Amino acid sequence: MGAVILPSNLFADLPKHLPEELVQTLINAGSVRIERIVSDGHASPDGFWYDQDQHEWLMLIKGGARLLFEGEEQPVRMSTGDWLNIPAHKKHRVEWTTPDEATIWLALHYDMPK
């Protein structure tokens, strides 16, 4: 029969103090990984760009953020419920997250079949 399946909550267990962005893996199934990311006013370090081997589906669950893609003048503003898909090796960085509250992201990293 297996164990009883009980839900966890994405808003639960937010650390009171967050010196760095917090990345927690919820599911790791080989080529698919689901993460909860909690930012508290954090941004990517100056000059840093994410350059990932996998595609990333990213949703902003709570808070607010600005994401900059390489080659763009203006960052993309993200609010609660906003999602986008970042192709592998599409360089991007987090310019800003709201300092007023914790920003919670849901990130899904996945491979695309050739």
Place this chain on the structure above:
Amino acid sequence: MGAVILPSNLFADLPKHLPEELVQTLINAGSVRIERIVSDGHASPDGFWYDQDQHEWLMLIKGGARLLFEGEEQPVRMSTGDWLNIPAHKKHRVEWTTPDEATIWLALHYDMPK
């Protein structure tokens, strides 16, 4: 450089009238599929059980629901932010979704490497 990446919103474009549950595929990447599911008081038909070949990571984004797993006496109550992982072929059904507002789910269907 590619097209500008702009977000979509998971709360947007909710139909005013929903005679049946609405399932929309957001990303289909071979072995990974992300869906938005909108329920408006819908439940699974009497005697119906989901029996899926893929694993499903399921999060309740908005609203409320009760999910029943085969062999369990009591359904699992799900509220905003709750998520759980349903192994492939773990039979389950939606017993209830709140009639007061639309219930929005995020569902990720994926394979687990052997």
